[in-house]
Structures are given as structure tokens and as C-alpha cells.
Amino acid sequence: MAASARQTAALNHALALAHALTAAERGLPVIPLSRTKLPALRSPHRGEHRPAPCRGECGLPGHGVHDATTDPAAVRALFAAAPWATGYGIACGRPPHRLIGVDLDVREAAPEEEGGGGTDGVAALGALARRHGFTVPPTVTVLTPGGGRHLWLTGPADVVVPNSAGRLAPGVDVRGSGGYLVGPGSITSRGTYRLAPGTAGLAPAPCPPVLLTLIAPPAPPAPLDHPVPPSPAAAEALVRFVLASPHGQRNTRLFWAACRAYETGAPAPLLAALTTAALTTGLPAPEVHATLASAATIMARTP
Incomplete structure (x- = not known):
């Protein structure tokens, strides 16, 4: 050298x-x-023949x-x-900050890709925020060499956020417990990670509660004292309500119907029927599962 x-x-x-x-x-x-x-x-x-599960x-x-x-x-x-x-990497999920990283990938379509291709995680997160009614707060933001960005958020002590890639939406990855974020100032083979202008003096902001329900495993629904299963007619009406969802309201209607299902003890056949109905309307499977998880968590926290 x-x-x-x-x-x-x-x-x-x-x-x-x-x-x-x-x-x-x-x-x-x-x-x-x-x-x-x-x-x-x-x-x-x-070099061990059978490596020990050591951490x-x-x-x-x-x-x-x-x-x-x-x-x-x-x-x-x-x-x-x-x-x-x-x-250097920054471990997520550790106290005192319990960092949650939202990795927004931005990639232009390759010339050989048909139908536009490409990924825009920033736009995808914005669409999720509008659909579910939350706002991403000002927070520490790291610009990646590839044109994407990492948002630093914090989570509560009683919630374990798993790592995921593209589960919420294409180009939106989550770094939680057991994951790490590349720290600003790091030099990689693709370039340098840098703090976004205006965010260096910020502290990581708390993760919006609705976003937290989307990225964290759902809490088990609180048992009802006297759950009353819905009548066949009521269950069928909920399914029809979801099937009739116009474009732009599919997620909202599924969320409302799922909340009504959890109010009655969440019968498995009804949840399965609502899932099938939502998929039939064209709602992507990750969004269906995230919306059902959100409904379960919110209803579990509702007295």
C-alpha cells in the first residue's frame, strides 16, 4: 500500500x-x-466445527x-x-434511546426494467402516513450515499420492534431490536453517510403511535368480559362493507371492520373473511396484515 x-x-x-x-x-x-x-x-x-450460539x-x-x-x-x-x-454502526432497540431506524431507499429504475420500476421509500412512507393518519415528526435524519435516508425514532420500553425489509411498503425498511444503523460520518464503498441539514441539533423523536402499531407485533386483544359473537348477518355485512371499498378507502374500511370484529371477540372465521375480502379489493397483503394488526393493538388498548 x-x-x-x-x-x-x-x-x-x-x-x-x-x-x-x-x-x-x-x-x-x-x-x-x-x-x-x-x-x-x-x-x-x-473456525469451530459447530459454532456455539454465542452473543x-x-x-x-x-x-x-x-x-x-x-x-x-x-x-x-x-x-x-x-x-x-x-x-460505525449504532445498535437499535437499546436503552436509553431504544432507537428505531426507518430506512427509506430511493432507487431509480434500471434501463432494462419495464413499467417504470424504481423505488421511492420517501414517497411510500408519505403515502402510509396519509392513509393511516399520522405525521412523521422532525427528527435526526441521515442521508445515505445512494440517495435514501435514515430516520431516527425512539420507542417505548415495553415494545420490541423487529427488523423488517419492505413489509410496510417497497423501499421502507425498519431497523429494530438486533439491528443497527450506519452512523453519520461513516465512509463506505458507495460513499459517506451524512446528517441531513437542519437535523444535527435534533434529538431522535418518539415514534408516532400509529406507526408503532404498524411496525411492532400486535398486542394480544384484551379479553372481553362477555364477548358476543356477531350474528351471521352482521358478519356478512362487515365483509360486504370491505368488498365494496372504493379505491382510496380500502384500508380505512378494513380497519373499521376489523375494529368491529375485535369488539366481538375477533372470531377467526370473520377475520379470515375480512382478510380475503380486502385482498379481493386489491389491497396488498402486507397492508392487510398491518391494518389488522393495528386494529388489534388499538382495540386492546381501548377500555
Whole structure:
């Protein structure tokens, strides 16, 4: 490696460490990342015939997001063990912030793609917000080298948010417990992650409750003291109500019908019929399941 290349690599490593230490001071657990955005340290169990299901209990580094720490000395030790690291990852779901990352991918259609193609996660999240009636608050926003962005939100202590890719909508991924976000200032093979103008001084905003119900597993419905199953006519009316949904009201009608179903104890045949009816109207399966989950959670929290 030429002297100039070595100097550049050393500078990139030093910058990544400095950014990671700053994040750790803010209570954000970090790990070193390579230029590929993957954890820089390899597993200490990679040579084992049958690797143990270890999450760092062995005391050695190399367990990915499970190595994440806010301790400055531990952060320095991790980066010292990975001098090739040019970035850092921030573990999601950890106290005190319990970070939730909403990864919005923006990709233009390739020339060979038919029908437009491409992905616009920013527009997709906006459409979800309008459909479900929530507003994305001003929050820390990181611009990715590919033209997308990461929104930093916080979640409550009693909700575990899983990782998902495209479940809410194409181009909308979620980083929750067990996941990590590439931190601003990280240098990758595609470019540098940077804070969006005007968001550097913000704190991660609380996740809107409606969005939280869409990305988190639904809470089990609260048992009713005296659930009264709907009559066959009432159940059929709910299904017809969903089947007759005009474009633009399919999600709203399904949500209302599902709430009425949960009021009566949520009979499985009725929920299955509502699901089939919603799919028949052309509502995508991920939206159907998310709307039913939202109805279940909201009705469970309603006295």
C-alpha cells in the first residue's frame, strides 16, 4: 500500500472512531464497520466445527451488534482490533434511546426494467402516513450515499420492534431490536453517510403511535368480559362493507371492520373473511396484515 493510501486509511479510521465516540457519549451503543457496512470484526467462532450460539458471552469481540457499547474504553478497544474500519454502526432497540431506524431507499429504475420500476421509500412512507393518519415528526435524519435516508425514532420500553425489509411498503425498511444503523460520518464503498441539514441539533423523536402499531407485533386483544359473537348477518355485512371499498378507502374500511370484529371477540372465521375480502379489493397483503394488526393493538388498548 502506498504511503498516501496508508495515510488515507488511517485518517478514515480515526474519523470513524471519533464519530463513534461522539455517538457513544450520547448514549448510542456502537460497533466498528467495514467499508461494506458489515461489522468489521469477524466471529471468534468461525473456525469451530459447530459454532456455539454465542452473543458475546465468551468475552471475545466479533459478535456483530452484540458487541455494541457506549463505554469509551471498550469502543477504542473494538476499533483498535479493527484498524481497517471506516465506519460505525449504532445498535437499535437499546436503552436509553431504544432507537428505531426507518430506512427509506430511493432507487431509480434500471434501463432494462419495464413499467417504470424504481423505488421511492420517501414517497411510500408519505403515502402510509396519509392513509393511516399520522405525521412523521422532525427528527435526526441521515442521508445515505445512494440517495435514501435514515430516520431516527425512539420507542417505548415495553415494545420490541423487529427488523423488517419492505413489509410496510417497497423501499421502507425498519431497523429494530438486533439491528443497527450506519452512523453519520461513516465512509463506505458507495460513499459517506451524512446528517441531513437542519437535523444535527435534533434529538431522535418518539415514534408516532400509529406507526408503532404498524411496525411492532400486535398486542394480544384484551379479553372481553362477555364477548358476543356477531350474528351471521352482521358478519356478512362487515365483509360486504370491505368488498365494496372504493379505491382510496380500502384500508380505512378494513380497519373499521376489523375494529368491529375485535369488539366481538375477533372470531377467526370473520377475520379470515375480512382478510380475503380486502385482498379481493386489491389491497396488498402486507397492508392487510398491518391494518389488522393495528386494529388489534388499538382495540386492546381501548377500555
